[in-house]
Amino acid sequence: MNEQVQPTGSDPLFNPLSPDFIRDPYPHYDRLRAIDPIHVTPFGQFVTSRHADVSLVMRDKRFGKDFVERSKRRYSExxxxxxxxxxxxxxxxxxxxxxHTRLRGLVVKAFTARRVEDMRPRIQEIVDQAIDAVIARGHMDLIEDFAFRLPVTIICDMLGIPEDHREVFYKSSRDGGRLLDPVPLSPEEIAKGNAGNMMAQMYFQQLFELRRKNPGDDLITQLVQAEEDGNKLTNEELTANIILLFGAGHETTVNLIGNGLLALHRNPDQLALLKARPELMTNAIEEFLRYDSSVQMTGRVALEDIDDLGGRQIPKGETVLCLLGSANRDPAVYPDHPDRLDVTRPNVRPLSFGGGIHFCLGAQLARIEAEIAIATLLRRLPDLRIDDVENPKWRPTFVLRGLTQLPASW
Structure with a gap:
């Protein structure tokens, strides 16, 4: 083991829920990569910040999730x-x-490139409706009125959530992100998580009943039928994974659109370039994903003793946190000013969707949603201005990086 290096007389290297870290994690990542690329937290987790190590951990079969044992070690039996x-x-x-193989196999068909491409007209329609609803009043919150409605509507479409049930989802709070942070939850936070989970379970159980009686062309119908096939899916698995798909299906895309719009308006030269050359949008989305990722971290557990990860030994059972946001700005991979937004940057391959067997199912859907949303906004509201680009309100979570609101006017 090499000695852990801690800069003297300064803050801890990795304090992800501190306001300063949430406002701008990137200088902290620079320090981690330079000083202590495999850093050990006070909770005993190993934190990887370099692109090479992050990529390896996500793809290497010696690492897994081991969720139950990991949680018991962290909290209690x-x-x-x-x-x-x-x-x-x-x-x-x-x-x-x-x-994992069985569960993913049941839903993967809903997210094929072909099916996602076919959703373009529907995505365009929702984006246009969102702009139509606010265009006359001259101002909106880019998160609530724009970025949030699109992915929520699309995931409701995919799951088969009836139109007249959706208002509650548009108004639902976005405070579940804390469950994913690498800092243990307080008893109050666990109680709050339980309450939210029970509400979701109650709702989806009713929806499963509805889809057993009235099947539709949607993912819930498909999964209810797999559940009836006994060996494919239990009711508990069905409920849990619908809750996951609902959350994952909108949280991250809201953040991608919001963070991308903020980045553009903080870099007026890039905003002007993208307006002048809309054909750059596909590449720009990759650059937004790299520059300020909606998901900053993913975790794995060592399933055996690992002799050498960036010069360190990782004992079996230990947690390794992969800092995606840091890997995305590693100068070893992006030598040309990694901290600069450049919508023309070549060879952008962000790690924002994870890697290995857990690579994000909805990656292509998120890209297309963000592409259509941002392109349409720039085209239809070319003089839109964000009210305060300097001090936007960030959500108080680390893993899911996004804004609580982003007021804009035109």
Whole structure:
């Protein structure tokens, strides 16, 4: 083991819920990569910040999720009695093969490139409706009135959530992100997570009943039929993974659109370039993903002793946190000013969607949603200005990086 280097007389290197870190994590990442690229937190987790190490951990079969054992080690043997932890233990995102393979296999067909491409007209229609609703009043909150409605509507379409049930989802709070942060939850936060989880379970159980009686061309119908096939899916797995798909299906895309719009308006030269050359939009989305990723971190557990990860030994059972946001700005991969937004940057391959067997199912859908949303906004509201680009309101979560609001006017 090499000695852990801590800069003297300064803040801890990795304090992800501090206001300063949430406002701008990137200088902290620069320090981690330079000083202590495999950093050990006070909770005993290993934090990887370099692109090479992050890529390796996400793809290497010696690392897995091991969610139940990891949670018991972190909290106590009883943690799986908490409904929100029990539910998360069934998420494909937290599963290892063979469960992961089986669960993912049941939903992957809904996210094929072909099916997602076919959704373009529907995505365009929702974006236009959102702009139509506010265009006359001359101002809106880019998060609530614009970025949020699109992915929520699309995931409701895909899951088969009836139109007249949706208003509650448009108004639902966005405070579930804390469940994913690498800092242990307080008893109050666990209680809040349980309450939210029970509400979601109650709603979806009713929807499953509806779809058993009235099947539709949607993902819930498909999964309810897989559940009836006994060996494919239990009711608990069905409920947990619908909750996961609903959350994952909109949270990250809201942040991608919001963070991308903020980045553009903080870099007026890039905004002007993109307005002048709309054909750059596909590449620009990759650059937004790299520059300020909606998901800043993913985690794995060492399934065996690892002899050498960036010069360190990782004992079996230890947690490794992969800083996607840091890897995306590693000068080893992006030698040309990684901290600069450049919508023409060549060879952008962000790690924002994760990697290996857990690579984001909805990656292509998120890209297309963001592409259509931002392109349409620039085209239809060319003189839109964000009211305060210097001090926007960030959500108080680290893993899911995004804004609570982003007022704009034209």
């Amino acid at each position: 009883k943690i799986m009695d908490e409904p929100v932890f029990r539910s998360m233990s069934h998420w494909m995102l937290q599963s290892d093969p063979p469960d």
